[in-house]
Amino acid sequence: MPILALDNVSKSFGALKVADQVSFALEKGEALGVIGPNGAGKSTLFNLITGNLRVDGGTVTFDGADVTRQPPMVRCLAGIGRTFQIPQPFEKLTVFENLLVAAAFGSNRTEKDVSDRCADILVETGLIARANQTAGSLGLLQRKRLELARALATQPKVLLLDEIAGGLTEGECQELVDTIRSIHAAGVSIVWVEHILHALTSVVGRLLVLDFGKVIAMGKPDDIMASKSVRQIYLGIEV
Structure with missing residues (x-):
């Protein structure tokens, strides 16, 4: 049974x-990449999965349960975690305190378990x-790491990463x-x-391509990037 399914x-x-x-x-334990031009609906897709946007039609199933009408908090507690394109930590709190907040409100663990898990993260x-160190004093890479850490503090079964590598040096x-890779190897989908x-294809086993809100292709990275239609739509290459 898939860990997450959209129908x-x-x-x-x-x-x-x-x-x-x-x-x-x-599938449980899978890493899936989502690509598409700007405005293709990629971040919208995440908002529909997390419940930040309500669907007009169709169903979202997570870990065997229909969560289509469930609010974001319920989905987070069930195990859907995410990062955002622009990290927005609590800048006056320390890095550790930021994790404590995420763990306390995004999971069902006890206070001691929360503290121990945050230290591990x-x-x-x-x-x-x-x-x-206060979050507001961090550079871009460390802010991205903190964004990732805060998502992990909610104890996700599925982790949604929204352009987390954007703006970084090679x-x-x-x-x-x-x-x-380490997070994925530990069993997080x-x-x-x-x-x-x-960066994406060094981690994921499949790619899903969106354009104008529609899935236009899905498959192994090499096959997707060799597709004439994908190259034309996503890369702007006439073929």
Whole structure:
């Protein structure tokens, strides 16, 4: 049974259709990449999965349960975690305190379990040396790491990554990719929206391509990137 499945999910804002009968299934332990041009509906897709947007039609199933009408908090507690394109931590709180807030409100663990798990996450995400540093003083890479750490603090079964590598140098991007690989290897299922394709394809086993809210292709990365229609729509290459 898939850990996450969307069946004919649709969403419109007036005449603008931002999700057009989107269907796909994510297997437990899988890493799936989502690509498409700007405005294709990638972030909207995440908002529909997390419940930040209500679907107009179709169903969202998570871990065997229909969560289509469930609010974001319920989905988070069930095990859907996410990052956002622009990290917005509590800047006056320390890195460790930011994780405590995420863990306390996004999971069902006891206070001691929360503290112990947050300490482990600081190690996993390379932030242990900055635990007592205020979030507002962090550079971009460390803010991205904190965004990832806060999502992990909610104890997700499925982690949604929204362009988390954007704006990083090549070296910083590789560091973050190594961390994401470790998270995936630990058993967390991942759906990753990203424009930096070499980073994305070094982690995911399948790619889903969106254009104008519609799934136009899905398959192995090599097959997708060799597709003439994908190259024309996503890369702007006439073929």
